[in-house]
Amino acid sequence: MKFLCIECETSMKFKDVTRPEQGSITAVFECPDCFTEIAMFLNPSETQMLKSMDLKLGGTHEAAQPMQMLRSQLLTGKEDAIPDLTTETKTGEAEGGKCPFTSVISEAYEEESVPETDGLKWTQEALERLERIPAFVRPMAKMGIESFAKDNGHTEITAEVMDQARGNFPAQF
Amino acid sequence: MKNYKDLPNDSGSNIVGQVTAQANRVKERLSSVKYTIAVMSGKGGVGKSAVTANVATALSLQGYSVGVVDADLNGPTIAKMMGVRDSTLEYTSTGVKPATTTLGIKVISMDLLLSEDDAPVLWNAHSQKDAFTWRSTMEVSALREFIGDTEWEELDYLLLDLPPGSERLANVVELIPSLSGVVVVTIPSDVSQLIVKKSVTMARDVLSVPIIGVVENMTYYVCHHCGEREPLFSNEDSVESTFQFTLLGRIPFDPRLSQCNDSGIPYIEQFPNNPASEAIVETAQNIQNYFNTQS
Numbered sequence: 187m188k189f190l191c192i193e194c195e196t197s198m199k200f201k202d203v204t205r206p207e208q209g210s211i212t213a214v215f216e217c218p219d220c221f222t223e224i225a226m227f228l229n230p231s232e233t234q235m236l237k238s239m240d241l242k243l244g245g246t247h248e249a250a251q252p253m254q255m256l257r258s259q260l261l262t263g264k265e266d267a268i269p270d271l272t273t274e275t276k277t278g279e280a281e282g283g284k285c286p287f288t289s290v291i292s293e294a295y296e297e298e299s300v301p302e303t304d305g306l307k308w309t310q311e312a313l314e315r316l317e318r319i320p321a322f323v324r325p326m327a328k329m330g331i332e333s334f335a336k337d338n339g340h341t342e343i344t345a346e347v348m349d350q351a352r353g354n355f356p357a358q359f
Numbered sequence: 360m361k362n363y364k365d366l367p368n369d370s371g372s373n374i375v376g377q378v379t380a381q382a383n384r385v386k387e388r389l390s391s392v393k394y395t396i397a398v399m400s401g402k403g404g405v406g407k408s409a410v411t412a413n414v415a416t417a418l419s420l421q422g423y424s425v426g427v428v429d430a431d432l433n434g435p436t437i438a439k440m441m442g443v444r445d446s447t448l449e450y451t452s453t454g455v456k457p458a459t460t461t462l463g464i465k466v467i468s469m470d471l472l473l474s475e476d477d478a479p480v481l482w483n484a485h486s487q488k489d490a491f492t493w494r495s496t497m498e499v500s501a502l503r504e505f506i507g508d509t510e511w512e513e514l515d516y517l518l519l520d521l522p523p524g525s526e527r528l529a530n531v532v533e534l535i536p537s538l539s540g541v542v543v544v545t546i547p548s549d550v551s552q553l554i555v556k557k558s559v560t561m562a563r564d565v566l567s568v569p570i571i572g573v574v575e576n577m578t579y580y581v582c583h584h585c586g587e588r589e590p591l592f593s594n595e596d597s598v599e600s601t602f603q604f605t606l607l608g609r610i611p612f613d614p615r616l617s618q619c620n621d622s623g624i625p626y627i628e629q630f631p632n633n634p635a636s637e638a639i640v641e642t643a644q645n646i647q648n649y650f651n652t653q654s
Contacts, residue, residue, distance in 0.1 A: 188366040200371030209485025230485045238496035245373040252454045252508040261481040264474040
C-alpha cells in the first residue's frame with residue numbers, strides 16, 4: 187500500500203493505527219511536506235486478512251516471538267500449550283525483564299476492550315442456552331451474539347435474537 | 360501525477376520486509392536440516408500419516424535424526440500415532456521445543472495445542488462469517504510457524520505429513536522453496552490413482568518439485584493362517600506404469616497397523632519382522648538411495 191499526497195506529489199508516511207473496533211481498524215497517514223492527514227479504514231475482512239498473515243500496519247521493530255500468530259489467534263488452544271504472550275510480558279516486567287517475551291508482539295490486533303455488557307441484557311433463557319455451548323467456543327459465541335445484537339439495535343439478548351445471530355459464528359446452541 | 364512505481368516505499372508498513380523476514384526465519388531454521396520431504400497423496404484415506412509415522416521410525420532406527428511436521432492442521436493424527444500426544448511444548452526465546460518420541464523423533468502437531476479431544480481449530484476473528492476468505496491464509500501462517508519456529512536443531516530428515524488436496528503442496532513449496540522432494544502415497548485403486556495423478560501433475564509440472572517416488576499402501580493382505588497373499592483391490596494397472604516413478608515400496612495391509620496407530624507405538628517398532636515392516640524399511644532405504652544417487 188502506498189499513499190500519495192497529490193498536492194505535494196510526496197509519498198505519505200504512516201502515522202498511527204487504532205486497535206480494532208467491531209473488527210475494523212483505522213490507519214492514519216500524513217504528508218511529510220504539508221502535514222495533511224488521511225485515514226484509511228480497513229473493513230473486518232481486510233483486517234482479518236492482515237491478521238491472518240501476521241502482518242502489522244506501520245511495520246514492526248520487534249522480532250517475531252515463537253509461534254506468535256498461533257499463540258495469539260488460536261481460540262481452541264489449551265492454556266499450558268499456548269501461554270498468553272501478553273501475560274508473559276507482564277510477568278517479565280514484574281521480574282525485571284527476565285522473561286524472554288518481555289518485548290512481545292504488538293497488541294495491534296486485540297480488540298479495544300468493551301464493557302462486559304455494553305448496555306445489553308441477557309435473559310435467563312438466553313444465558314442458559316449460552317451455557318450449553320462448548321466452553322472453548324463460548325467467549326467467541328458470546329461476542330458474536332452481542333455484536334449481532336448491537337448491529338441490529340437490540341438492547342436485550344433473547345433466545346430469538348440468538349436464533350437470528352446464528353450466522354455470526356459456528357457454534358450451535 | 361506519480362504512479363505506484365514512482366513511490367519508493369509503502370508508506371511505512373514495510374509489508375514486503377515483514378514477509379521477507381517471515382521467509383528468512385523458515386530458511387534459517389531449515390538450514391540445519393539436510394532433507395525436507397513432503398508426504399502427499401491428494402486423496403484422503405490412503406494411509407499417508409501411518410506411512411509417514413512408520414517411515415520416520417524406520418529412518419530413526421537406521422540411525423538418522425528425524426523430525427515430523429503434522430501439516431494436517433484440521434485433522435492432526437501424527438502426535439497420537441507416534442505416542443507424544445500428552446507432551447507439553449516448551450517455549451524459549453528462540454523457538455519451541457517439539458515433542459520427542461522414545462526414539463528421539465521430533466514432532467510438531469496442532470494436536471499438541473488443542474484444548475480438548477473434540478476441539479476443532481478455531482481462529483480469533485470478529486466474526487466467523489465469511490471465514491472462508493481468510494481461514495486458509497491463517498492455516499498457511501500456522502504451518503509457517505510450525506516449520507520456522509520449532510527447534511529442530513540438526514536433522515537428517517524432516518517429513519511433512521500433508522493433508523489431502525493437491526493444492527496443499529503448493530502452500531508448502533511457497534514456504535519451503537528448497538523442498539528436497541515429494542513422496543507420493545497411493546493405494547491400488549482407480550479412484551485413488553485418479554486423484555493422486557492430479558497431485559503428481561501439480562508437483563512435477565506446476566511446482567517443479569522432485570518426486571522421490573511412490574509408495575503403494577494396502578497392496579495386499581497376508582492371511583495369518585496360511586500366509587497366502589491376497590490383493591485388496593482389483594486395479595490391474597501397476598503403480599509403476601500409472602505414475603512412471605520409482606516404486607519406493609509396496610506395503611501390505613495389516614489390521615494391527617491401525618491398532619498400533621491407536622496405541623501410539625509405531626507398527627514397525629512393535630512388529631519389526633512382519634511383511635509390512637519389511638516394506639516400510641525398504642521404503643525408507645529407497646528414500647536414502649534416492650538422495651545418495653542425487654549427491
